[in-house]
Amino acid sequence: MLLPVKILFTLSFLQIVFAGLAELQKKSHTEEFEGVSALFRAMASSPSDGYTCHWSVDTFPVDDELKLNCTVLYLDQCTSWNRCRQTCLKAGATSYRWFFDGCCECVGENCANGINESRCRLCPEPGLEDEED
Secondary structure (H helix, E strand, O other), X not given: OHHHHHHHHHHHHHHHHHHHHHHHOOOEEEEEOOOOHHHHHHHHHOOEOOOOOEEEEEEEEEEOOOOEEEEEEEEOOOOOHHHHHHXXXXXXXXXXXXXXXXXXXXXXXXXXXXXXXXXXXXXXXXXXXXXXX
């Protein structure tokens, strides 16, 4: 009798955790920096430095007439708020967005706070979203 109760408790707990994860992917913290545009553009032109972090690059137009684009870097792995902040600062970003699920977005010039969506490749860990269903 104890085993079915444990299983029921575990399933209920997992439903709460996964529902909470979806909410964490929507919440974030942002901060602006002075930024170093040339450094950020150089970092964005190389998808990964191969030593400290791996990231993906997302660029989209913000003003077609002026041909301005917004470029953001998403760190692949989950990271702490402080590491996200430090990484983006060192990458020359003008701001960053750290999602409460651990995803980190470094934002380049011409962007108004980047993209308000957690898009890190490996954060949260692969498969967690699939298990919600």
